[in-house]
Amino acid sequence: MSSWSASAPTHKLSPMPDLSGKVAIVTGAGRGIGRSHALALAQAGARVVVNDLGAGIAGEGVDPGPAEQVVEEIRAAGGEASTNGENVADFAGAERLVQQAVEEFGRLDILVNNAGILRDRMLVNMTEDEWDAVIAVHLKGHFAPTRHAAAYWRERSKAGEEVRGRIVNTASPSGVFGNVGQANYGAAKAGIAGFTIIVAQELHRYGVTVNCLAPNARTRMTEETFQMDAPPEGFDPLDPANVSAVVVALCADEAQAITGQVFHVWGGAVNALRGWSAGELFAADEGWEPDTLLAELVARFPDGASPPGMLAGMQSAGGRSLQAAD
Ligand SMILES: NC(=O)c1ccc[n+]([C@@H]2O[C@H](COP(=O)([O-])OP(=O)(O)OC[C@H]3O[C@@H](n4cnc5c(N)ncnc54)[C@H](O)[C@@H]3O)[C@@H](O)[C@H]2O)c1
Secondary structure (H helix, E strand, O other), rough: OOOOOOOOOOOOOOOOOOOOEEEEOOOOOOOOHHOOOOOHHHHHOOEEEEOOOOOOOOOOOOOHHHHHHHHHHHOOOOOEEEEEEEOOOOHHHHHHHHHHHHHHHHHEEEEEOOOOOOEEEOOHOOOOHHHHHHHHHHHHHHHHHHHHHHHHHHHHHHHHOOOOOEEEOOOHHHHHHOOEEEHHHHHHHHHHHHHHHHHHHHHHHOOOEEEEEEEOOHHHHOOOOOOOOOOOOOOOOOOOOHHHHHHHHHHHHHHHOOOEEHHHEEOOOOEOOOOOOOOOOOOOOOOOOHHHHHHHHHHHOOOOOOOOOHHHHHHHHHOOOOOOOO
């Protein structure tokens, strides 16, 4: 085990999976959920590359300060870490990020894709730039580091090494259940869930698992929209540490056979979600004519059919509204 001694999250794992000897990259780890992942992985013994652009909530600006602070916290507690300021949506920058882990710490075992931004707007008012920026940081920002890490692991595997690679992606309840005002963000997050399922299948042969989170936590991203004060005492379901416990568990060697899953996390409720499933079957042996299909649709959906929305989805998955009153 590592010689970790700080006040980083400790309450969930007993005994903590031992990740000593492993090297992790966490993107967007200067703040919020990513910071918590970096601290938790370091606490479990991993050496961590703390990537963060230091951007504002909408992706504006650059500041090395938040990543440096997290590295200081890890080092002060006896862990090993280094900063990286690359933009995860920059393909060459993502390659440099992977190279940094390998050059500084000798290997790469874990990639947590977490960096993200928000540019919420109702669809009818959404600008091209609001769409492009959010899709870039989230969707390409998952693809680019994953692509370069995967090439590294394939090479290790082909060289005869036993690889136990880990990728943990970050979707959102907005992406898997659908949230009004977030067509850009939700589409990117749903894309990340789909990306997870495909990449899990592709990288299985190299010994790499690929899972995904749909987290809920109190960070600047959610504080801006929701009232969500921490309870004065006792368990805090929106502490980002609850999400990091899932990451550390998935990174353990014992989780080698768990892949392609999307986990909704609300406090201590962790759901392995079932996404698109077979649903309602409309079968016609000789194919449908539009009029007979229409009649069948109306008959089978007498009250119509429409998405229930994010809160209903979250509630069915053990979560709650982020509104403090609920
Ligand atoms: N907080 C929640 O409840 C919640 C819910 C669902 C999903 N998420 C997702 O979790 C992840 C973390 O969110 P958070 O709530 O901690 O937000 P946050 O704003 O506190 O942290 C995000 C971090 O990502 C960094 N970042 C932004 N763009 C970057 C880029 N291009 N390259 C590198 N770093 C970049 C920012 O500088 C910031 O430090 C995001 O993907 C977010 O969409 C959060």
